[in-house]
Amino acid sequence: MTGRLIGIDWGTSSFRAWLMGPGGTVLDEIGTARGILSVPQGGFDVVMEQALAPWPKRLAVIASGMVTSRNGWVETPYLPLPLDAAALAGALVPHRAASGRAVHFVTGALGNAGGLPDVMRGEETEIIGHMAAGGGDGLFVLPGTHSKWARAEAGRLTSFRTCMTGEGFALLRHQSILGRLAEPGPFDPAAFARGLAAGRAAGPLLVRAFSVRALALTGQLAPAQIADYLSGLLIGDEVAGMVPTGPVTLIGRGDLTARYRIALEAAGTEARIAAPGMARLGLWDIATRAGITG
Amino acid sequence: MTGRLIGIDWGTSSFRAWLMGPGGTVLDEIGTARGILSVPQGGFDVVMEQALAPWPKRLAVIASGMVTSRNGWVETPYLPLPLDAAALAGALVPHRAASGRAVHFVTGALGNAGGLPDVMRGEETEIIGHMAAGGGDGLFVLPGTHSKWARAEAGRLTSFRTCMTGEGFALLRHQSILGRLAEPGPFDPAAFARGLAAGRAAGPLLVRAFSVRALALTGQLAPAQIADYLSGLLIGDEVAGMVPTGPVTLIGRGDLTARYRIALEAAGTEARIAAPGMARLGLWDIATRAGITG
Missing domain, CATH: 3.30.420.300 (2-keto-3-deoxy-galactonokinase, substrate binding domain)
Known part of the structure; x- marks a missing residue:
């Protein structure tokens, strides 16, 4: 061809x-x-x-x-x-x-x-x-270093917002005190879900983020759970704060879109992953x- | 003696x-x-x-x-x-x-x-x-790497919350894309006040933080204003999210307590700096x- x-x-x-x-x-x-x-x-x-x-x-x-x-x-x-x-x-x-x-x-x-x-x-x-x-159009989320939340109507891109979730995660996980006690491990859905709940809670994000440290120091979060709890917390804060209305189409890497689908569905929002x-x-x-x- | x-x-x-x-x-x-x-x-x-x-x-x-x-x-x-x-x-x-x-x-x-x-x-x-x-007792704020918001009643420390504002600022200023266009400069009260307003606004913190980049790229924020705008944004988010009731006593380094006093007063909260x-x-x-x- x-x-x-x-x-x-x-x-x-x-x-x-x-x-x-x-x-x-x-x-x-x-x-x-x-x-x-x-x-x-x-x-x-x-x-x-x-x-x-x-x-x-x-x-x-x-x-x-x-x-x-x-x-x-x-x-x-x-x-x-x-x-x-x-x-x-x-x-x-x-x-x-x-x-x-x-x-x-x-x-x-x-x-x-x-x-x-x-x-x-x-x-x-x-x-x-x-x-x-x-x-079709509607509400799109493209997760990544800088997640984009975009709306398209009648074939036109009409509005969007950027959330620095991926970069924030990388900084807090690898450069901040929160990552000090972390150890690598397989994806832990329970730790991620617990992070989502903290992400949806009230109060400044940087207050809730410190719970990573306090939970780890008091033995309530295992070293291998820290990264997924933190990931859930940041994505949960993003989803709660963006207040999605109607179904969301996720475009991006499989591992990331899977996390966002869990977060969106936990917030009561239908989520489809684009091919x-x-x-x-x-x-x-x-x-x-x-x-x-x- | x-x-x-x-x-x-x-x-x-x-x-x-x-x-x-x-x-x-x-x-x-x-x-x-x-x-x-x-x-x-x-x-x-x-x-x-x-x-x-x-x-x-x-x-x-x-x-x-x-x-x-x-x-x-x-x-x-x-x-x-x-x-x-x-x-x-x-x-x-x-x-x-x-x-x-x-x-x-x-x-x-x-x-x-x-x-x-x-x-x-x-x-x-x-x-x-x-x-x-x-x-006396009451509500205390001790700004720093990890700011503490603490309440004391009848001579006893009864509750507190930690906000990672100082560490978050250092990471975003020096390790993230937000600091890329920044240049050093003297304290800029107008940029700080503009950051405070963005800090009080609705939406996820990591969405509002990206405004640093977008404002800088579109020429609406000068390189020497970036750090103070970001500082105001993070402190403004912290103050708005902690919803202080009643006067606050600030304990800590002079440069930091001065910034917090501006932020608290902008939010309608009386603030005194401890000796x-x-x-x-x-x-x-x-x-x-x-x-x-x-």
């Missing part, structure tokens, strides 16, 4: 690329840990070319994710909400790579909620992909609208 | 000691950065003796703070609430130092709020000192009741 497009989802900590045929079908794919934080200044051309070397140079490349951020390859402006696939297609930022490949960057989205701005780069493409695949591949489908949809597929 | 007692407030990041005369008056004092985290395993005897060398060996030493924690010199049990100076005096843990000095450790306090345990080591002594000096020296006065009161002063 003939290649039509190369799509790249280039995030903070990972690089994924697909060689797509007619209709966005997958002819070949690559996944590496060369996220933008691992790429030295000026090194994006080399990293991309190494990854894409086996694929035809005549194909257009479309790329989304943190690769267009201030710490990425080419910083692009944010597109204000509401936006849809056509708007993203119209706002593609073209760039000629050193290898001669034509790269088209999907730009990020700028939201505003409660008088405060908010930004995303990459998740807009996954939500577009979900809608393009006939998955993998939403970034690729979004890239195909945007590229098709922009007329850059071969 | 004759020395009667040596008091030590030995915390996570600092060591303070006083040679006290009759009535707890200060004859001499020492302050160093030899907090317990800087002391190697088995090194507490040497560090203490180096600091106290000029002072008479015959005097009893009384010590409070994180020096009695799991990462300290001698781990002591927690005393459950409610407690008063007499209870702390009765629970002193004696220890003979390698130098022959008699050291008496003030043990920590164990609280329970909302079904979750909480712990403190050192702050109980400062609150006892405030009451011993005639400062320095509360730890020393608490140590003297407890030692006197235990009959260990020379």
Whole structure:
């Protein structure tokens, strides 16, 4: 089958690329840990070319994710909400790579909620992909380092908020006093559920977080339970504070979406996990609208 | 004047000691950065003796703070609430130092709020000192790495909660994406006040914290304002979530208590800053009741 497009989802900590045929079908794919934080200044051309070397140079490349951020390859402006696939297609930022490949960057989205701005780069493409695949709109949660809670209506992304849950967990687990007594272990559903309950409780998050330490010191939380209790506490706080109304579609890594489904269902919210591949489908949809597929 | 007692407030990041005369008056004092985290395993005897060398060996030493924690010199049990100076005096843990000095450790306090345990080591002594000096009881806030909100009634410490505000600030400022665009600068009251408003707003803390990044990226927050905005956001969240009723007495470092006074007053709560020296006065009161002063 003939290649039509190369799509790249280039995030903070990972690089994924697909060689797509007619209709966005997958002819070949690559996944590496060369996220933008691992790429030295000026090194994006080399990293991309190494990854894409086996694929035809005549194909257009479309790329989304943190690769267009201030710490990425080419910083692009944010597109204000509401936006849809056509708007993203119209706002593609073209760039000629050193290898001669034509790269088209999907730009990020700028939201505003409660008088405060908010930004995303990459998740807009996954939500577009979900809608393009006939998955419908509604409320989306994309868990991760910076979780996104996004609403889409009539095919348009209309609002979103970012919650630093993944980064907060990593800091508290590995850099704070809370992780001192922790030991690794398999996923402990009871510890996670106990954390969810503390996450839903009243009071400042940083007060409830200290219960990790106090419970561990008083022997009420085993060392291997600490990480899952803390994870439940942060996700429980996020879910309770976002007050989801109606069913939620989860897009993302399997281990994370499973945790969020437990948390959402514990809060009485229906949660569905989207099939993998939403970034690729979004890239195909945007590229098709922009007329850059071969 | 004759020395009667040596008091030590030995915390996570600092060591303070006083040679006290009759009535707890200060004859001499020492302050160093030899907090317990800087002391190697088995090194507490040497560090203490180096600091106290000029002072008479015959005097009893009384010590409070994180020096009695799991990462300290001698781990002591927690005393459950409610407690008063007499209870702390009765629970002193004696220890003979390698130098022959008699050291008496003030043990920590164990609280329970909302079904979750909480712990403190050192702050109980400062609150006892405030009451011993005639400062009265009521609601106390002791800002720091782990802020304590404590209530004392009729001379007894009856409840408290810990908020990891200081540690959370340090992590977000220096280890997270929020600090990436920050530059140092003098205290900026307007940025701090703007952070306080975001701290009082609804929604998960880790959602509102991301506004630091979004405001900075969109040019609405200058690099030198980031740290004070973040500080205001975390302290504002803490104050709003603790819902203080009635006036608050602040005990602690001048720069921190000044920030908390601004935050409390912005929330409509009267705040008074206690005079320095509360730890020393608490140590003297407890030692006197235990009959260990020379």
